Amino acid sequence: MNSKEIYNELKALQNRAFSLSKKDREFIRNTSKLLNVPFYPKSKCEDCYKDQIIILAIEVKKSLSVIENNSTSYKMVNGKSIKWRGININDETITDEIAEKFILNVKNSINFIQKK
């Protein structure tokens, strides 16, 4: 399975997070190991698997966005997603123009956007 396939599977799991099968849970545990993301589900923790799906999706998305968006010399700090002046800015939507405008106007821009 490549990153894109893992990401698509995680997105599918998000939609059925309230009724995960044994196989789904196994996939989450194995993917956690594969991506080296810590996962220690408690025996009665209903939300642990749901939370882990989101954590894994974010992890995989980081590697995807680096591959997908090569048109800009900027990236989001820790893969953040923000809304500023009505524009959603994330690793997929960021452009040089948006990044430079943001840096010019937002005092704490360094917390959100950085040079690649």
Add this chain to the structure above:
Amino acid sequence: MAFSNLCETLLSADIKPSCDNPIVTGVEPIGVIINRNDIDFANIVYNGTRKTVVEDLPLKVGKKGYAISIPSNTPFAGTDTNLVAGTNSNKFTSNVGFVILNNDPDVTEKVIKGLANGEFVVVIQNKYNNKDKALTPSDSVHEIYGLEKGLKASAMGNDKYSADTDGGWSVVLTETEHPTPAYWFYDTNLVTTETKFEALTDVATS
């Protein structure tokens, strides 16, 4: 053809307590009050997916927020948010209550007079800290009041024999009928957010 409800808002999560971090009452004794006009609204940064989470609250150049320090057992007593039934949609009214344990010419001229007539945004720190929450730990701590319509003074008084104020001033600021139940101040984690919270009282330089 099916018609969808405009601005439809539906319940989208389970209603249940946090077992790892049970909720607790109370507010920390330090808050920050900002003249609403001093906020650089055009450049507020919101979280991309959670639209009531403010990640950056910039002030206009040369402006600053002011600390509210309340060395009391019940700081910010009277702070609450309640539903108000409306004709077309229900809204919320929020109050921020605090005492000013001081009274002299500077207090009445620089603080009381301003509070009586201004419009404000207040950031408080809840004692409830959901530190074990996955992805966004401690996002329950810093809460913003007055961001939508502004807080205005609804009650102020100076009772010389009040045990609650020790003879100082009691103040209630109110934001009436705002549509969003709460706004939160949070960026990445508690350490980053606290740094930004403390920086609200620095003079904005750019």
